[in-house]
Amino acid sequence: MRVYTVQPGDTLWEISRKFGVSVGLIKKANCIGDVIQVGWVLYIPRAFQRYIVQWGDTLWGISQRFGTTVALLKRANCLSQDMIHAGQILRIPLA
Incomplete structure (x- = not known):
């Protein structure tokens, strides 16, 4: 996954075109949402893979399995805590 720092005058549409991914x-x-601010650091995924959480899974274990980080998993799934549960569908950001 790439990162991009929002510059003055940037829009989500322009950033999406620059990196070839959808808004x-x-x-x-x-x-x-639809509003971005100068200085924000945005993660730019190439795509997402879905994963169904299994009993005993942890964010750390899932991150290791898919070669990502807990922080990126939490951000991609709008999680504020490390708590996940069996049956939950997670988006896995692909590098």
């Missing part, structure tokens, strides 16, 4: 993917990866 929707950028918004989902960063848990944001």
Whole structure:
């Protein structure tokens, strides 16, 4: 996953064109609405894979399995805590 710092005059549409991903993917990866601010650091995913949480899974274990980080998993799924539960569907950001 790439990162991009929002510059003066940037729009989500322009950023999406620059990186070749949809505005929707950028918004989902960063848990944001339509408004961005200069200086924000945005994660730019190439795509998402879905994963159904199994009993005993942890964010750390899932992050290791998919080669990402707990922080990116939490951000991609708008999680404020490390708590997940069996049956939950997570978006896995692909690098």
